[in-house]
Amino acid sequence: MLFRSQQAENYIFQQAAAQGQTVFSAAGDNGSDDCNTNETPTPIAGQNPVSVDDPSSQPYVVGVGGTTIDSAGSPPLEHVWNDGPAGGGGGGGISQSWRMPAWQQAAAVPGIVRPGSSTWRAANAIERRHGYAPGFCQAHAPGANSSTPCRLVPDVSSQGDEYAGAITVYSHEYVSKSTPTGWTTTGGTSSSAPIWAAMLALVNASPTCRSARATVHGVGFAAPLLYRVASNPAAYAASFTDVRAGSNDTYGISNGKVFAATRGYDPTTGLGSPLLAGPHGTAGLAYHLCSLAPPSVRPTITALRPASGSTAGGERVTITGSGFTAHGRSQVASIQVGARAIPTSRFSVRGARTIVATLPDRKSVV
Numbered sequence: 095m096l097f098r099s100q101q102a103e104n105y106i107f108q109q110a111a112a113q114g115q116t117v118f119s120a121a122g123d124n125g126s127d128d129c130n131t132n133e134t135p136t137p138i139a140g141q142n143p144v145s146v147d148d149p150s151s152q153p154y155v156v157g158v159g160g161t162t163i164d165s166a167g168s169p170p171l172e173h174v175w176n177d178g179p180a181g182g183g184g185g186g187g188i189s190q191s192w193r194m195p196a197w198q199q200a201a202a203v204p205g206i207v208r209p210g211s212s213t214w215r216a217a218n219a220i221e222r223r224h225g226y227a228p229g230f231c232q233a234h235a236p237g238a239n240s241s242t243p244c245r246l247v248p249d250v251s252s253q254g255d256e257y258a259g260a261i262t263v264y265s266h267e268y269v270s271k272s273t274p275t276g277w278t279t280t281g282g283t284s285s286s287a288p289i290w291a292a293m294l295a296l297v298n299a300s301p302t303c304r305s306a307r308a309t310v311h312g313v314g315f316a317a318p319l320l321y322r323v324a325s326n327p328a329a330y331a332a333s334f335t336d337v338r339a340g341s342n343d344t345y346g347i348s349n350g351k352v353f354a355a356t357r358g359y360d361p362t363t364g365l366g367s368p369l370l371a372g373p374h375g376t377a378g379l380a381y382h383l384c385s386l387a388p389p390s391v392r393p394t395i396t397a398l399r400p401a402s403g404s405t406a407g408g409e410r411v412t413i414t415g416s417g418f419t420a421h422g423r424s425q426v427a428s429i430q431v432g433a434r435a436i437p438t439s440r441f442s443v444r445g446a447r448t449i450v451a452t453l454p455d456r457k458s459v460v
Contacts, residue, residue, distance in 0.1 A: 175281075192235060209232070253367070262278070426441075
C-alpha cells in the first residue's frame with residue numbers, strides 16, 4: 095500500500111513532467127539497503143533489507159546513483175561507489191511502491207531487471223532469508239500481480255565518492271588538523287544529482303537544442319529520452335560510461351550479488367555516468383538528447399467536468415482538451431490517476447477533444 099505522502103508527491107512530479115520539467119533526486123547513500131539510515135552493520139529488524147528511498151524511486155523522477163572515478167580519462171574509468179557501512183555507497187534496487195514506468199519497460203538496453211530474472215530471484219532470496227515477504231511492488235502497488243515489473247533505481251549515476259570527490263566545499267566547521275583551511279571534498283548521491291541537473295541545463299541551452307524546433311525550449315522530461323538513447327547501441331556507447339565493476343552491497347549481505355554492476359543497465363549505477371561529448375567534440379549525450387527528442391505532440395487537457403466530486407471516487411468524468419486523436423486514431427494509450435492506472439475498459443476517446451472516463455473508487459487508490 096502506498097503512503098499518502100508518496101501519492102501526493104507523485105501528483106506534483108507528474109505535473110512537472112507534463113510541463114516538460116525534469117526532477118533529479120539522489121538515490122541515497124546506503125547501498126542496496128538504502129532505508130537503513132542507521133547505518134548499522136546488519137539489517138534492521140522488521141525492515142526490508144533490500145530497499146530504495148523516496149523520492150528517487152518515484153516514476154516521474156530521475157534517480158541518480160553514485161560512482162567512484164578511478165581514472166579521469168576520456169572516457170573515465172569508474173566503479174560503483176561502495177565504501178561500506180561507515181563510508182556509504184550508492185543507493186539502488188527495486189521499488190516496493192511503484193510499477194516499472196513504460197520507458198523502463200520498453201528500453202532495449204540489456205540488464206533491465208524483470209520478475210523471474212536471476213537478479214530478481216537473488217534479491218527475493220535476501221528478503222526471504224531475513225523474514226520479509228518477497229515481491230517488491232507486486233505486494234503493494236494497486237492492481238499489481240506476480241508478473242508485474244517494478245520501478246528500478248537509479249536511472250543514471252555520476253561521481254559520488256567523497257574520498258575521490260569532485261565537489262569541493264568550504265565551512266568553518268571543517269577546520270581541523272586534517273583540513274586546516276576549511277576546504278574539503280564531499281560526496282554522496284546528493285552531490286551526484288546536482289551534477290546531472292547542471293548538465294541537463296547546459297544541454298537545454300546548447301546550440302544543438304536551440305536550433306531544433308522540437309527542443310528550442312529544452313528536451314522536456316528527460317527520463318524516457320535517456321532510455322531511448324540507451325536503447326540505441328551506438329548512441330549508448332557514445333553517451334554513457336557503462337559502469338561494470340563493483341556492487342552496492344554496502345552491508346555485505348549478499349556477497350556483492352545484490353546488486354552488482356553489469357553490462358547495460360543495473361540497479362547500482364543505472365544506465366551509467368554521462369559522456370556529454372566524445373573526444374575532440376564528437377557526438378555524445380548532449381547531441382543525442384537534442385537530436386532524438388521527439389516534437390511535443392502529446393495530448394493536453396484543458397478542463398474536467400465535473401471539476402470536483404465525492405471522496406468516494408467512481409465518478410464519470412468528461413475530459414476536454416486536444417490531441418486525443420490523430421488521423422482518426424486514438425493517441426491515448428492510458429490514463430493514470432496518482433498511482434492507479436485506469437483500465438482501457440473504463441475510458442473512451444470520443445474524439446480529438448473529448449474523453450469520457452470512470453475514475454477509480456477510493457478503495458482502489460488508498
